[in-house]
Amino acid sequence: MGDRRVINVYLLGVAFMLLFTAFTTCGNIEQTVIRSLTNTSFSGSGYNSLAIIYGVFSVSNLIAPSVVAVVGLKMSMVFSGVVYSGYVVSFCEPMTWSFYIASTLIGFAAAVLWTAQGSFLILNSDSTTINRNTGTFWALLQCSMLFGNLYVYLQWRDTTVISDHDRSIFFIILSVISLAGTAILLTLKNIKHVDSNSEINDPLLQDSRLFKEKAMSTLDQITSEFRSMLRLFRTKNMMLLSVTIMYSGLVLTFYSGVYGTCIGATRQFGPVAKGLIGLSGIFIGIGEIIGGGIFGLLCTNNQFRRTSVILLGVIVHLLAFYLIFLIIPGDAPIGGATSSLYEPYLSPSPAAALVSSFLLGLGDSCFNTQLYSILGILYPQQSSPAFAIFKFVQSISAAVAFGYSNYLVLSWQLLILTSFCFFGTLSFFTVKKIEDNASDLQDF
Template identity: 80%
Template structure:
């Protein structure tokens, strides 16, 4: 792997950083923004929007590998980035119908985007660089949690109500940032035939025959990719990893949508609550970046085992869950803004919020970087179907979590996360042990 591949990994990370600066910030404040709308005709829900996104995302992962195989990873990511920008800009003037249509479109685009990203990352990696490239990409991606949330903190920290002008300015800026990230993806260079389709057809054939050959070749690709994905989902390793992947989806819902809403609904924070949402997102991003940077370096050439990274993630998450349980009102996920009626066990503190946010980000980075790494090792020749399966499972669990977030109090949501954290860790350790045994047999 040469300089071209290294450059591609950095460009990929920066492009995704900008796109998800916009989308992650949007998701973090979405429900809070909707609750502040003066337009009484608007009847949408941020939780429902995100549930639709991840529901469509999960279903679309069944065909996303086929789309990526036909269109190519680079073009797939560029087109998906345009859809992401459209979703963000729809919040500049929220309407119920546009919110839900945009949610459906971005759900499909997300499946294509992440399948293409996983495929492209594997194309630019080998067994000796996969950990480094995964950590590098993840650290760059999560830098996106800093900038948008910093803007939210600085602009909203003294607000009790978000005005139409404040909302419009924020989402226009975010949409421009998202488009800039999409433009960067256009500069990616093709490697290992990463952005080509099967066009090895006799150039002197008649146009009608040439068209039939291309259609037949495309259909064969779609069929092959779809069958590969269905087969991978039923393999022993993927079935075990599905528990860990499912937990990562539940966690994605909690830190990207639910926790920020809880902070905004905690009346003890008073006028600083809105700004604290942004500051919380920044500290979550710092945890994500730190985890990606550390494991990108320490896991390089097996200097740090994947199981050790996951164990650190477990400790971080369980400690974060406990602190949140003690200091956030139990009805905060479902209460109106600053209108929680439950008293937390301990007095809510901005310092505890920020520490908890950091732990959530660090733990999430531990799980996701190691999932990317082990899937890249297990399925190097079937990266498209493998990452399609990964995102299919993850998005189903995220959709379910956003669905129940409208109704379950905080303690029940934290209990669900804790249970999945335990069993997901055990499943990951089993797969890692199977992989170690397989390598030992090869060496023998």
């Protein structure tokens, strides 16, 4: 049984790595690809697509547990993987209507996918393996930032305009990778029981059989889940942490969609601009992997306070924002960096752009690892509604950010990020102080 669970965790991580190699690379490059389309009838926007995805994702979190309860953990993930693959396929021959329909469907599929993933990971863990399994999954998932972006760099580093042929080949490859990840999900084995010494007590996370046995009618379950989330959301700690979660959603928008577009639109980078998009994604992924691995280990061994990790995340993010402000033209997110009014303050340097990418990934890992950790500590018996709120708030803020990314110049976007970075950090530190006063926790 133990070996089967270890195999399940690795298979889950590899499957998600492949799925998100396709999807993350797609999100990073799609606005640049759309701007190169020769199809004049296509009127879609990559920013609008991502805004739809995260908007639908946020709402769908309210009903995703019910869908997973009825369909089952493995088949919920397989269904979602097929939808993810369909979204990537839509770029092979872009049409506005299919593009936005796929964006809507993938928003729903994402909520189902992550609900089932969390349940399956907990099901295959116990009190002695949960940290190891979570770290293993995180590392494999973040590797998705490397491979697709490496292809973009190698193939498009000397390309100024992405041809229809190159686009089709690229997205066919991504589609095959995504379908391979979905196929791996089919090899997962159901685990019928959890270990007796498991400390995971959330009834929604025990196993799919218990899920189904205790499932109420769909409407009743949705109502019950919503009420549970609403009660938890009204607590002081969760409302404070929501500000930090909102910041994580804004940063997600910036590094996964906006920053790559900015690099590709910076004419001072010359013919290497398009290839730099892929290289930037690789450096973001390296920052994510290093930060998640190192700080997860240090905090587990009580060698590093969680507030110190957050403070480091603030420092590296503010440094990244300042570098980006200096070297990227102000109108790069919205107009292709053509106006002399928005010339960068310093001559754009590929090295500085890649350093900024690494810092974005490192800072993001600081915030996300500590948010996951603090939610697990504060709500060990309410993990399901707590993480549903986390995804709900994060996806709403990401949707809003993708919406305004169509219209705001870079300086305004960076100002918003800086403001939420400050208030999100203040909120996190306030929760830490409240909990220290309440329970005398020394290592939060």
